[in-house]
Amino acid sequence: xxxxxxxxxxxxxxxxxxxxxxxxxxxxxxxxxxxxxxxxxxxxxxxxxxxxxxxxxxxxxxxxxxxxxxxxxxxxxxxxxxxxxxxxxxxxxxxxxxxxxxxxxxxxxxxxxxxxxxxxxxxxxxxxxxxxxxxxxxxxxxxxxxxxxxxxxxxxxxxxxxxxxxxxxxxxxxxxxxxxxxxxxxxxxxxxxxxxxxxxxxxxxxxxxxxxxxxxxxxxxxxxxxxxxxxxxxxxxxxxxxxxxxxxxxxxxxxxxxxxxxxxxxxxxxxxxxxxxxxxxxxxxxxxxxxxxxxxxxxxxxxxxx
Amino acid sequence: xxxxxxxxxxxxxxxxxxxxxxxxxxxxxxxxxxxxxxxxxxxxxxxxxxxxxxxxxxxxxxxxxxxxxxxxxxxxxxxxxxxxxxxxxxxxxxxxxxxxxxxxxxxxxxxxxxxxxxxxxxxxxxxxxxxxxxxxxxxxxxxxxxxxxxxxxxxxxxxxxxxxxxxxxxxxxxxxxxxxxxxxxxxxxxxxxxxxxxxxxxxxxxxxxxxxxxxxxxxxxxxxxxxxxxxxxxxxxxxxxxxxxxxxxxxxxxxxxxx
Ligand SMILES: Cc1cc2nc3c(=O)[nH]c(=O)nc-3n(C[C@H](O)[C@H](O)[C@H](O)COP(=O)(O)OP(=O)(O)OC[C@H]3O[C@@H](n4cnc5c(N)ncnc54)[C@H](O)[C@@H]3O)c2cc1C
Ligand SMILES: Cc1cc2nc3c(=O)[nH]c(=O)nc-3n(C[C@H](O)[C@H](O)[C@H](O)COP(=O)(O)O)c2cc1C
Ligand code: FES
Numbered sequence: 001x002x003x004x005x006x007x008x009x010x011x012x013x014x015x016x017x018x019x020x021x022x023x024x025x026x027x028x029x030x031x032x033x034x035x036x037x038x039x040x041x042x043x044x045x046x047x048x049x050x051x052x053x054x055x056x057x058x059x060x061x062x063x064x065x066x067x068x069x070x071x072x073x074x075x076x077x078x079x080x081x082x083x084x085x086x087x088x089x090x091x092x093x094x095x096x097x098x099x100x101x102x103x104x105x106x107x108x109x110x111x112x113x114x115x116x117x118x119x120x121x122x123x124x125x126x127x128x129x130x131x132x133x134x135x136x137x138x139x140x141x142x143x144x145x146x147x148x149x150x151x152x153x154x155x156x157x158x159x160x161x162x163x164x165x166x167x168x169x170x171x172x173x174x175x176x177x178x179x180x181x182x183x184x185x186x187x188x189x190x191x192x193x194x195x196x197x198x199x200x201x202x203x204x205x206x207x208x209x210x211x212x213x214x215x216x217x218x219x220x221x222x223x224x225x226x227x228x229x230x231x232x233x234x235x236x237x238x239x240x241x242x243x244x245x246x247x248x249x250x251x252x253x254x255x256x257x258x259x260x261x262x263x264x265x266x267x268x269x270x271x272x273x274x275x276x277x278x279x280x281x282x283x284x285x286x287x288x289x290x291x292x293x294x295x296x297x298x299x300x301x302x303x304x305x306x
Numbered sequence: 307x308x309x310x311x312x313x314x315x316x317x318x319x320x321x322x323x324x325x326x327x328x329x330x331x332x333x334x335x336x337x338x339x340x341x342x343x344x345x346x347x348x349x350x351x352x353x354x355x356x357x358x359x360x361x362x363x364x365x366x367x368x369x370x371x372x373x374x375x376x377x378x379x380x381x382x383x384x385x386x387x388x389x390x391x392x393x394x395x396x397x398x399x400x401x402x403x404x405x406x407x408x409x410x411x412x413x414x415x416x417x418x419x420x421x422x423x424x425x426x427x428x429x430x431x432x433x434x435x436x437x438x439x440x441x442x443x444x445x446x447x448x449x450x451x452x453x454x455x456x457x458x459x460x461x462x463x464x465x466x467x468x469x470x471x472x473x474x475x476x477x478x479x480x481x482x483x484x485x486x487x488x489x490x491x492x493x494x495x496x497x498x499x500x501x502x503x504x505x506x507x508x509x510x511x512x513x514x515x516x517x518x519x520x521x522x523x524x525x526x527x528x529x530x531x532x533x534x535x536x537x538x539x540x541x542x543x544x545x546x547x548x549x550x551x552x553x554x555x556x557x558x559x560x561x562x563x564x565x
Contacts, residue, residue, distance in 0.1 A: 026528035030549075034397070034526060046530075054544065058565055061523050061531035066353045068523060072530045075544075219352040247352060270524040271356060272344075272394075 004287045005280065007041060007295055009239055009262050010162035010187045012122055014041035014096050017295050018252070018280050021243055021266035022047055022100035022125065022166075023072065024217075027086040032093060034273045039280060042096035044264060045082070047127050049102055050112050052078035062199055062208040067220030067245075068267060069197050071211035074102060079112050083119050091120060100166070102127040106150050110157045117158040124161050126154060129168025129193035141168035141193075144180045151184035164188040164241065167232070169221075170196050174228045175235040182236040190241040190264065191232055192225045218267040219245040226258055233259025233300055247275065249282035256298035307331055311391045312369055314384075317450045321418075322385050323363075324372045326393060332365050337429050338403035338422055338517060338553045342525040343372070344394040345380035347387070354380045359522045359548075361422035361494070362398065373421040373450070399525050400552050403515055408434040409489040413459075414481050414503050415441045416495025417448045422517050422552075423494050424451065428458045436460050438484070442477025442499070446470035478502045485510040493517070493556065497564060504556035514556035518564075520547040535563035 005016035019042040025031055028043045037043065055075025062069045077086065079101070090097060099121045103109035109126065116124055128150060129141035140146045147165075155163050165181040167174060169192040181189055194215025199208045207213075225244025232240055242260030246252060247268045255263050268275040283295075292298065309328030317323055331341075342357035358380045364371040376385050387393060403426055411430055415423040420441060430437050437458070442465040443449040449464050449471050456462050463480050464472030473480060478499065485491070485506050493503045494517035507514035520532040527549035534545045534554065542560045545551065 024524075024528065026526075030527040055530060055533075057563075058533050059521060060533065061521055061529065063354060063356050063523075066355055068355060070523075070529070070531065075530050218355055267355070267523075270526075270529055272396075273526065 002284065002288070004292065004294055005041075005284055007262050009241070010123065010164070012096060012162065014262060015039075016041040016280050016283070017256075017262035018276050018283070019044055019096075019098065019241065019262060019264045020269055020276055021264035022127065023070075024266040024269045027082070028090045028093070028097075029086065031269070031273050035277055038094040039277055040095045041262065041280075042098055042122070043090070044098040044100050044125055045086075045090075046076050047074050047100045047102045048076050048079050048082050048112065048116070049074065050079055050108050052076065052081065057210045059208065059210055060214075062214070064197070064199055064216065065220060067216050067218035068270075069199060069209055069214035069216055070194070071209045071214040073211070079115050083115070087120060096122040098123045098125050098164070100125045100127050106153050109150050109154050113154045113158050113163075117160050121161065123164060124158070125164045125166055125190055126151070127166050127193065129166055129170070141177070142171050144176045147177050148180040148184045151181050151186050155185035162187040164190050166193055167191040167228070168193050169224055169228055169244075175231050178232040178235045182238050186238060188239045188241065189232055189236065190243055192221070192228050192244045195221050195224060217245070219247055221245050222251060226254060229255060229260050230258035230302065246279070247271075249279050249286055252279060252283055253286065253298060256295060257300070257302040259300040261296065261299055307397060308392055308394050311387050311389055311393055313389060314387050316385070317373075318447045320375050320447055321450050322374050322376065323451070324374065324384070324387070325369050326372070326395075327369045329368045331395070331398065332368055332370055335362055335365050335370060335398040336402040337362075337405060337426050339398040339400050340422070340525075340552060341398060342396040342522070343384065345383040347391060347393070354383070356523055357396065357525070358384070359519065359525055361517070361552075363421040363424045364428065365425060373418070373424065375418045396525060400548055401550065403492055403517075403553050404490075405429060405433060406435060406490055410436045410487060411438070412481060412484070412488045412491045413437065413439045414477060414491065414493040414495070414499070415439065416477060416499040417443050419493070419495030419499075419517070420450065420455075421494070423492065424455065424458075426492055427455065431458050438488075439463065440465070440477045440481040442466065442495070443471070444468065478506065482506050485512055488512055491515070491556075497561070500556065501559075501561040504559065504561070508557050515553050516556040516559065517552045518547055518554060518559075519552060522548055524548070535560040
């Protein structure tokens with residue numbers, strides 16, 4: 001593969017701008033059995049917390065029109081087990097590792113970030129937007145003061161790794177949150193996380209998800225994600241990783257045009273584990289055919305003239 | 307993976323029998339495994355979005371079969387595939403049944419639970435087992451492929467809730483009368499039936515394997531959407547139906563935690 005896809009993001013060199021999204025790719029190892037994960041630009045692993053977390057009761061998922069709802073409840077093995085049991089295996093594959101993490105309090109966020117800052121990982125992605133946990137997530141990602149506060153404290157506590165903050169789309173004005181992250185010292189922004197949704201079984205009259213509400217993902221949310229990346233790009237100067245409903249190379253180009261320097265592929269991994277690899281090949285072909293020498297040439301090139 | 311549809315035959319108002327040619331798939335498949343199949347042939351629509359899990363019902367001559375019930379839009383689209391069409395699916399997924407040799411075994415299937423049991427019966431038979439199949443359904447429409455099943459079992463006991471085929475009543479009743487005569491029991495079907503079969507087996511001290519189904523998004527162990535609760539000593543632990551299952555030790559399932 002040529003240098004066309006090589007992507008420098010926060011000073012880290014990715015083979016290509018295609019990264020698999022947190023919570024949709026396990027710890028990477030689940031997929032290593034099915035595809036060559038070293039071909040990926042990077043992997044963002046399932047959200048890690050200080051303690052092992054069991055997650056929500058079942059049912060946790062429901063398909064919706066061109067999308068799905070999930071309320072997994074941030075089930076994960078905890079930061080120690082991740083570092084000792086998962087990371088060494090994952091490191092055998094030549095790809096960048098982004099660790100998605102979360103906490104219920106600022107102290108917890110800081111504690112996990114400190115541990116990961118000293119671990120053999122490439123980048124941290126702070127999830128302040130997960131709508132599933134009552135005590136945490138939602139409060140940090142939907143109150144600009146809290147967004148600033150948690151970003152500032154985590155950034156202050158780490159020395160080695162770039163910090164990317166993942167924004168919640170469940171807000172009226174995403175620009176305010178993007179700005180808060182930048183001012184608090186975030187090195188990058190990823191957007192978007194899932195949109196809060198709900199569906200009901202009309203026969204039993206019960207919600208289809210135990211948690212009642214869940215996070216909507218998949219192609220259904222792409223226009224919302226495109227709009228939010230567009231607005232974020234026009235508000236801050238730090239790089240953006242675009243996420244939301246990506247299924248093929250066209251979606252990646254679209255995210256590039258509105259300002260994403262790289263992208264994450266989420267729900268599509270569930271449909272077919274080959275999808276991110278197909279996107280890499282197809283994107284390379286598209287760029288070759290259109291004389292685009294690097295993905296960065298596309299960033300923010302949406303033509304808004306009327 | 308991709309394969310060619312050899313046959314997509316309607317068995318009755320609800321059930322279909324789908325046969326697909328794929329050497330690649332067949333060489334990897336084990337009894338008890340399932341696949342995720344793309345319910346449609348178009349590339350330009352993303353609805354329905356996810357592939358659908360279906361049990362592998364048979365494997366022979368470079369072909370494999372699925373038996374499915376039309377319950378929603380995915381299975382409806384599946385029923386519209388024509389002979390000769392290409393269809394996309396995953397590799398064989400999940401664990402497998404424990405295959406005994408020269409033993410007396412009972413298989414208990416309810417409704418669409420017949421799918422993985424079909425291949426299991428054939429396989430156990432070729433391994434010298436005496437195979438009794440207890441097969442229950444709501445009505446005559448829920449018990450299919452009876453001729454083929456008769457050929458591949460020693461005794462076929464059919465029951466229906468309304469008596470429209472076989473013995474009237476639940477399948478667990480005739481099974482319970484004979485449970486002590488078996489070395490091993492395998493079961494697949496609705497959860498209440500699986501629970502009853504497991505309890506009967508626990509009481510009779512006969513090992514039992516159950517094949518469970520849960521809503522699935524990935525089928526690969528990544529989404530954590532398909533949790534099954536299993537007893538481990540005094541603790542209850544979470545297992546993923548798609549990778550640690552779909553076959554579980556029936557005596558270890560925490561039934562009251564499943565929905
Ligand atoms: C390991 C495994 C093996 C299976 N094997 C078979 C099989 O061999 N033959 C067969 O006919 N079916 C099988 N199923 C069930 C099958 O996957 C569902 O019936 C199918 O996904 C429904 O898709 P749909 O789009 O037609 O229905 P949808 O429109 O998605 O839903 C229609 C109805 O089906 C229910 N449903 C959806 N997904 C599942 C599911 N995974 N399990 C149970 N109910 C579900 C929904 O709650 C709803 O009531 C299996 C499921 C699993 C997990
Ligand atoms: C089952 C599931 C689990 C997820 N878990 C996490 C998580 O742990 N942390 C996080 O930041 N985002 C999580 N997400 C959100 C995704 O990373 C992504 O932002 C979102 O799904 C939108 O992208 P998509 O439409 O490509 O899936 C999860 C999404 C799904 C579907
Ligand atoms: S279906 Fe995704 S973990 Fe089992």
